[in-house]
Amino acid sequence: MPAREILPGCFSVGAIDWDRELFDELIPLPNGTSYNAYIVRGSEKTALIDTVDPTKMEELFANLDGLQITSIDYIIVNHAEQDHSGSIPAILERYGGAEVITNGKARDLLAELLHIPKEKIRVIKDDDTLSLGDRTLRFFITPWVHWPDTQLTYLEEDRLLFSCDLFGAHYATSNLYADDTTALYPAAKRYYAEIMMPFRKSIQGYLERLDSIEIDIIAPSHGPLYDQPSRILDAYRDWTGDAVKNEVVLPFVSMHGSTRMMIDHLIGALIARGVTVKPFNLTKTDLGDLAMAIVDAATIVIGTPTVIFGPHPEVISAAYITNLLRPKTRYAAVIGSYGWGGKAVDRITGMLDRLKVELIEPVMILGMPGEEAFAALDRLADEIVKRHKDDPLVREGGNAP
Template identity: 30%
Template structure:
């Protein structure tokens, strides 16, 4: 194993390691990356994993991010003369994995690029130069010799429309790119420490894979037909070997739970156009937080019949504005026509701009949906500048609003159906009144809470139950910091009234409220009785809530003679 540092402001390094017979991992370690596609905060950096398979013929599986250009190419040429590489297998064309394809082909013009049809089409638009190519689909094989027969498995939308897995029958290694990965950077090549990686593994699934739960299950069904899988060689984070069975099972369980949702939303976007894919992912994340399933559909590559089937079974439609010109315009236009023709008045619709510079305008298409009878799910998202954290938060909250609209009737029915005596008994569990406030980057949020309790003495710690569909939940991942504001008895009404009201997506929750900034960057409510500065240590999933355990770093009481406001409920099946 070799680790070579690169002297840059941000720590970048390369790790190479033999991970199976004739199979070497080339892992680009991005130690300090704190955002992924802006909208998802990272606590532990990330990696971009590439693989070299040496049979009688030689294949490279994926490349790396362009920020690693010189370091990656130097490492690769130190391992092998690129002119000896026969194949470049493209798992998908997202830039963090295919960012160096053009550079590689300049060194290895003889290499045949192998990928799904959609991937090859996308790649031609990216590299703008001729190359040898081989299109593959599920069940196709590529014999490298010495027992290394590569079998391909279609896995679209995980999380890119052109994704394909590659399974080496000789070693039992499954190359999965984004699927079964995590944004976690460490010197550990494999998943020895499950406790360390599982929060990032789950958060990665929630952000990127939960909106594609049905696609996850379809891909795993195809995986079941392969031989024994000894190693998952993913595209991000440690490779899965030691906890492989458990971590694959978690993907299946999470996806099955998501796919069983009674309501589902179709989210249409245009890959590789503007910020369409990233914005759609943020909206989808907000939807899935409410327990509503999502189907992500790329307008560039989706079949017309597939689009119609999806519209026929969906409860709501989210549409990202496509380009007015360019490649695949005919296919995109036909798919939008199918959406409009198949939509019905029982569905909701939400729309957003892709910020690609050539967006179809929202209003004419929205008018057509309204003429059919569809109701607006959220205010159309109109983007006038490069999307930042606040825009992505707006998208997520808009998605959550949509999901809550679809599940509102179900929640009312659930409340009415619970046992009356049990309902009253649960309501006798009272608690204090608190406001949680958090800031990450330029995004801030707040939530009224009463399910709070001390959980440890040393270090001092607390637990908070946070509903999965709360906006602040995204700011309370492991490693995040927040403030717990304690409300005072007899002096809490105005603060409680303010934070109980429903805020529009993206609204400033602190407008009109007196605040000061804590050392951890989150707002302190000036009129609160006390405050605690906290850091999230761990999270436990409990049905419709997350139990968030946090250590307390700093605390202060403003009025020692006053007491904490107490909240008494009459029923225990809703707040």
């Protein structure tokens, strides 16, 4: 993708990865991704803000050549992870006079991850500025979005925020800006769910700080830019806020049909009581779809058969990932079946220790469910409805950008 002008003297020079299907060997990418990098020319100095994944390094060089960039004064590193910084050694080799500008934590990581000499790196602090002549870069140190080294860079005169991973989306598109928000919203929510959600409390504070500056354009490190920033800002306020929806997410596995019968009954019972239900058969589920669903659901009910003495391995994986992502879910329960015994409930609830949830009494049965089991599931549905109605943080609906 050729370099494209954002503003006079400010260009997008990154690369689109249409074919990438997996990120960090974990996260599915149904829409590919992009590695965004930016050139900002001032009257005296030129800055490159972030680079690209090493697999797309030649595209970055081609874009810089297309703009006739013969020298770079500063390489601004907003984040040391390799999809942002992996091309820095090659940039330094090509543009020998460039100085790396970043915060202290990122400097240490760059030295370890890419063996960049620390003496090549100038350390900045929160709210420091860097003059390019007629343009000024201001730095906001924002740890845990989503690494401890993350920072944002703000181009003051143009009110342009280079937001690094914050507000990004794994979404390959030829559009420079987020024009089709109907298609982009799920990708942005998926990105938040998979990467940002564990740090939502930190992000809440950074959103408040961003309210104090004027922002005309948001330029993230993945996905299209926002020339209507309120769309993504409002979405993040919704996702990171404490309110949840009147929804139940049901990740489950069924080996011989018993747990599936329980899941189906509970789905019907909840629907009849006015609760939105989102079931996920874990043998078929895309991890990102499950992550998106738990962003703002009030309750998670995990369904599992018993494998020897514990939960099904797919259920263990889903519980582990949910615990890592730390959604704002308010309630959790376990349902399922067993053949002769086991500790599936204890194992699952023990894996949710990072979640601030109230546990509702489980429904675990021997063998195939009958009238007694179905009655217990009805009581579980009643209890979920009661908790939702009594909880002031449970609401209907949500915001979209």
